[in-house]
Amino acid sequence: MFFDMIHWRDFLDIAIIAFIFYRALLLLVDTRAMQLVKGLIVLGLIAALARLVHLEALSWVLGRLFGVIVIAIPIVFQPELRRMLEELGRGNILRRKQAEERAGQLTDEVTRALEYLRSQKIGAILVFQRDTGLKDFWRSAVKLNGEISEDLIVTIFWPGTPLHDGAVILDREKIIAAACYLPLTENSNLSRWIGTRHRAALGITEVSDAMALVVSEERGEVALAINGHLSRRLREDQIRRLLLHYFSAMPRRSSPWWETLKKELRNLWPAKESDRKEKENAKGN
Structure with missing residues (x-):
C-alpha cells in the first residue's frame, strides 16, 4: 500500500534536489563557505542528539541559533553566493566536473x-x-x-x-x-x-x-x-x-584585443627604436 502512494515524479523530484545540492557543494569547495557548511552539519548532529535524549535547554538554544544563522548567511557570505549565481548564469556549474577531470x-x-x-x-x-x-x-x-x-x-x-x-x-x-x-x-x-x-x-x-x-x-x-x-x-x-x-585554478581572463595590441606595440617599439639608432651610428661611422 505504501508503494502505491509513490509516483515516478517523486523519484524525479528527489533526484533534482540531490543534484542541486551536489552541484552547490562543488562550488563551495575550497571556499570559506565550505567551513560554514561543515559547522552547520556538526550543529545539526548535536541538535538531533539533543532532541533524541530530551535535552530541552540545549535544543532551545540551538533552535534560536539556527534562526540567527539563516539570517546571517546571506550577509556574511555574499561574495560566495554571488559567485555561485554568476557561474550558474554562465553555465559553469555543468562544466565544473569536466574541468576537474581535466585538471586531474x-x-x-x-x-x-x-x-x-x-x-x-x-x-x-x-x-x-x-x-x-x-x-x-x-x-x-x-x-x-x-x-x-x-x-x-x-x-x-x-x-x-x-x-x-x-x-x-x-x-x-x-x-x-x-x-x-x-x-x-x-x-x-x-x-x-x-x-x-x-x-x-x-x-x-x-x-x-x-x-x-x-x-x-x-x-x-x-x-x-x-x-x-x-x-x-x-x-x-x-x-x-x-x-x-x-x-x-581559474584561468586568467583574457584582456580585450585592443589592450593586447597596445602591449604588443609597446614591446615592439623599443626594439625598432634601438634598430634605428644602430643604423644611424653605423652610417656615422
Missing part, C-alpha cells in the same frame, strides 16, 4: 614525468605560467604549443636531445615552449651547493608570479621555487597536490 589528468601526466626524471636522475626545470605573462622568456625559444603529456616532457629533457638544455614553460592548457633561458637569482646568500637550474628557477619567480619545479640530476630530488623561495625534497603526494591546485 594533467596533474597525473606532469607528476609521472617528474617522478620518472627523478628516478633516472635527469635534470629538468618546468616553469608554470600564472597571471604574469612570460613571453619575454619564450619569445626566442623553441615554440611547441603542444599537449601536456608525460612522454613529451621526458623526451624534451632526455640527455642528448636538442631541447634538453633550458627550461620548459607551461600554462594550464599546453606546453608553450622549450629550451627557454631564464634569469639567474640575484640572491647572494644561497649555498654554493645550489646549482644553476635552481638559481634559474628562483630567478624567474623573483621577476614574475610563476612557479617552477626543478629536478636535480645530482641528488635525484624535486624542488619547488615560488616567490623567490626554494623548497627541496618534495614528495610525490606534495607534487600532486601542488599541480592539482595549479591546474584547477
Whole structure:
C-alpha cells in the first residue's frame, strides 16, 4: 500500500534536489563557505542528539541559533553566493566536473614525468605560467604549443636531445615552449651547493608570479621555487597536490584585443627604436 502512494515524479523530484545540492557543494569547495557548511552539519548532529535524549535547554538554544544563522548567511557570505549565481548564469556549474577531470589528468601526466626524471636522475626545470605573462622568456625559444603529456616532457629533457638544455614553460592548457633561458637569482646568500637550474628557477619567480619545479640530476630530488623561495625534497603526494591546485585554478581572463595590441606595440617599439639608432651610428661611422 505504501508503494502505491509513490509516483515516478517523486523519484524525479528527489533526484533534482540531490543534484542541486551536489552541484552547490562543488562550488563551495575550497571556499570559506565550505567551513560554514561543515559547522552547520556538526550543529545539526548535536541538535538531533539533543532532541533524541530530551535535552530541552540545549535544543532551545540551538533552535534560536539556527534562526540567527539563516539570517546571517546571506550577509556574511555574499561574495560566495554571488559567485555561485554568476557561474550558474554562465553555465559553469555543468562544466565544473569536466574541468576537474581535466585538471586531474594533467596533474597525473606532469607528476609521472617528474617522478620518472627523478628516478633516472635527469635534470629538468618546468616553469608554470600564472597571471604574469612570460613571453619575454619564450619569445626566442623553441615554440611547441603542444599537449601536456608525460612522454613529451621526458623526451624534451632526455640527455642528448636538442631541447634538453633550458627550461620548459607551461600554462594550464599546453606546453608553450622549450629550451627557454631564464634569469639567474640575484640572491647572494644561497649555498654554493645550489646549482644553476635552481638559481634559474628562483630567478624567474623573483621577476614574475610563476612557479617552477626543478629536478636535480645530482641528488635525484624535486624542488619547488615560488616567490623567490626554494623548497627541496618534495614528495610525490606534495607534487600532486601542488599541480592539482595549479591546474584547477581559474584561468586568467583574457584582456580585450585592443589592450593586447597596445602591449604588443609597446614591446615592439623599443626594439625598432634601438634598430634605428644602430643604423644611424653605423652610417656615422
